[in-house]
Amino acid sequence: xxxxxxxxxxxxxxARPGSRAELFASFTWLAIQGFGGAAPVAQRELVERKxxxxxxxxxxxxxxxxxxxxxxxxxxxxxxxxxxxxxxxxMAALAGMVTLPLMLVLALAIIYTQYGHYDVVERALHSMGxxxxxxxxxxxxxxxxxxRNNPLGLPVxxxxxxxxxxxxxxxxxxxxWVLLGTGIPASLWAWIRLSHREGKGGQ
Amino acid sequence: xxxxxNLYDWLALSWHFVSLSLLTVGSGSLTTAPQMHHxxxxxRHWITxxxxxxxxxxxxxxxxxxxxxxxxxxxxxxxxxHSWTGSFIAMxxxxxxxxxxxxxxxxxxxxxxxxxxxxxxxxxxxxxxAPITIALLIATGWLLMGPYNRPAHDWxxxxxxxxxxxxxxxxxxxxxxxxAAGALLGIVGLG
Numbered sequence: 001x002x003x004x005x006x007x008x009x010x011x012x013x014x015a016r017p018g019s020r021a022e023l024f025a026s027f028t029w030l031a032i033q034g035f036g037g038a039a040p041v042a043q044r045e046l047v048e049r050k051x052x053x054x055x056x057x058x059x060x061x062x063x064x065x066x067x068x069x070x071x072x073x074x075x076x077x078x079x080x081x082x083x084x085x086x087x088x089x090x091m092a093a094l095a096g097m098v099t100l101p102l103m104l105v106l107a108l109a110i111i112y113t114q115y116g117h118y119d120v121v122e123r124a125l126h127s128m129g130x131x132x133x134x135x136x137x138x139x140x141x142x143x144x145x146x147x148r149n150n151p152l153g154l155p156v157x158x159x160x161x162x163x164x165x166x167x168x169x170x171x172x173x174x175x176x177w178v179l180l181g182t183g184i185p186a187s188l189w190a191w192i193r194l195s196h197r198e199g200k201g202g203q
Numbered sequence: 204x205x206x207x208x209n210l211y212d213w214l215a216l217s218w219h220f221v222s223l224s225l226l227t228v229g230s231g232s233l234t235t236a237p238q239m240h241h242x243x244x245x246x247r248h249w250i251t252x253x254x255x256x257x258x259x260x261x262x263x264x265x266x267x268x269x270x271x272x273x274x275x276x277x278x279x280x281x282x283x284x285h286s287w288t289g290s291f292i293a294m295x296x297x298x299x300x301x302x303x304x305x306x307x308x309x310x311x312x313x314x315x316x317x318x319x320x321x322x323x324x325x326x327x328x329x330x331x332x333a334p335i336t337i338a339l340l341i342a343t344g345w346l347l348m349g350p351y352n353r354p355a356h357d358w359x360x361x362x363x364x365x366x367x368x369x370x371x372x373x374x375x376x377x378x379x380x381x382x383a384a385g386a387l388l389g390i391v392g393l394g
Contacts, residue, residue, distance in 0.1 A: 031267045033379055038268065039340055040371060040378055048375065063332035066339065068312055069225040070305030071270045078306055079313045090310060094302070101267020102274055102298070108261050109275050120390055125264055127389030130360040131381050133347035134367025140340030141372045147337075150330050157334040164338035169345040179335070187331030194323050194330070 015051045017084050020092035026050060027077045027096030032104075038073035040135040043142070052080065059146045067179065073097070151193040152186065160186055207284050208293075212247075216280060216293065219243075220273065220300030225308060236272075243276060254279045274298040344368075363388065 017023045026045065033041045039062065047058045065075035074097055081093030147157045164182050167173045208216070219242055223235040236259065243249050258279060262272035277297025281290035319325050348364060351357035363385065370376055 034266055034268065044375075044378060059333050059336055060329040063329060063336040064313055064316060065309075066336060067332070068305070068309040070302065070309055071268050074268055074270065074302070074306070075309045075313075078309055082310055082314065083317065087310070090306075094306065097268060098271070098298070098302075101265065102271055105262055105265045105267060105271045105275060106278065106294075108265050109258070109278065112257065112261055123392070124386040124389040127360060127363060128382055128385040129347060130351065130363045131367050131385030133344040134364040135344075135371055135378060135381065136347065137341050137344030137364070138368040138371025140337045140344065141368065143333075143337050143340070146333060150333055151327070152330055152334065160334040161338040161341075164335050165342050165345070168339065169342035175339075182335050183328075183332055185331075186335060187328045190330035191323060191327035194327055198323070 014054060017050075017052060017080075017089075020081075020085050020089055023081050023085065023089055023093045024096035027081075027093045028100050030077075031073075031097045031101045034073065040139040042073055042076060043139050046076075046080070055143070056146050056149065059143050067183075151190050151197065153193065156186075156189060208280075208289070213296070215247075216249075216277070217296050217300050220277075220297050221304055224301050224304035239273075239276060243280065249280045249283065250276065270301065271298075273301045 017026065030038075030041055030045045033045075042062070043058055046053045047055055053061065061076060061079055062072065065072040065079060068075045074094065077093035077097045078090045081089035081091070083089075085092070147154055150157050152160070160182060164178060167178050167182075168175070219239070223238055226235050226238075240255055244252055244255050255276065258275035259272045262269050262275060265271070274294045274297055278290050278294040280297070281293025284290065284293070316325055344364075348361070351360045354361075367381055367385075370381060371378070
């Protein structure tokens with residue numbers, strides 16, 4: 001990002017984690033809320049509550065977290081921890097992401113082997129699944145706002161969204177091929193637009 | 204299961220998770236599940252089909268990253284040692300083996316990206332990926348609706364999903380309230 005006055009104004013309202021312990025606690029809280037999909041919670045906590053990231057930074061970091069190997073929310077915790085406190089920050093954030101949830105999952109597994117298969121539990125999980133689906137889609141729609149400043153231009157961005165949705169959700173193509181097939185042309189187009197906007201003298 | 208794990212088994216177990224670590228890309232912690240099933244259940248007979256499925260279901264139903272199903276798989280393999288210590292070590296072997304390689308690559312990659320964040324290529328990559336990221340979120344939600352595919356029976360769940368989308372999009376209501384409401388509606392017989 002070039003530091004235009006507008007950008008600097010936008011960053012003025014932003015906070016940062018105060019310590020590794022805060023990273024650990026925040027990512028523990030984030031993980032504990034993450035039933036069936038972490039993106040909605042990550043966006044809520046990191047952008048709207050903690051304000052460690054702007055909406056724009058969130059979608060950029062999430063895109064990178066998605067591309068890297070490993071689960072995307074784990075990658076996001078590593079990236080944020082590392083950015084503020086280096087390797088130990090990354091480890092604190094990752095430990096927060098995993099420790100308490102691991103204990104919970106283990107406790108559940110031990111309980112489940114004793115008491116599993118209750119009808120009520122099944123039904124509750126069933127409709128929670130429908131809510132989880134809504135949470136994830138709603139977060140996607142919420143991020144539409146970030147596309148206004150995207151060098152791709154809004155029409156191209158919308159076409160890309162529809163296209164990617166169709167091949168993933170309806171045609172069920174493998175993720176890797178979709179990322180290569182749509183990501184590379186999209187990035188090239190963004191590069192052309194940025195070159196155009198900034199002239200040949202830019203970086 | 205009356206056998207235990209020897210040193211070779213422990214090495215094989217670690218290597219199995221390490222070797223699959225870099226293949227997990229995106230939100231799909233489950234993308235490597237078929238390979239794990241093939242190895243742990245079909246090839247080595249370390250765990251049963253039921254143990255495998257239960258591990259995934261519990262990790263998905265519980266809070267936290269779905270990837271924790273890997274830890275439960277390790278735990279179940281470790282049960283063969285008939286000791287809590289053995290189970291715990293097997294669980295940590297699976298979890299660390301899964302997380303370590305991908306974390307190293309992610310840290311190295313994102314550090315490079317952050318140092319070079321003003322490069323036009325890096326900015327173009329992030330800009331180009333933004334709409335695709337949005338589409339993947341919407342598609343993930345859509346795929347989660349996959350099991351509810353009988354319109355006459357499942358329409359209340361569709362309404363529930365639509366209402367949730369609107370509430371997330373336009374309000375700041377806490378997400379846990381929405382999940383709790385979902386659970387409650389399920390208990391009283393929706394779906």
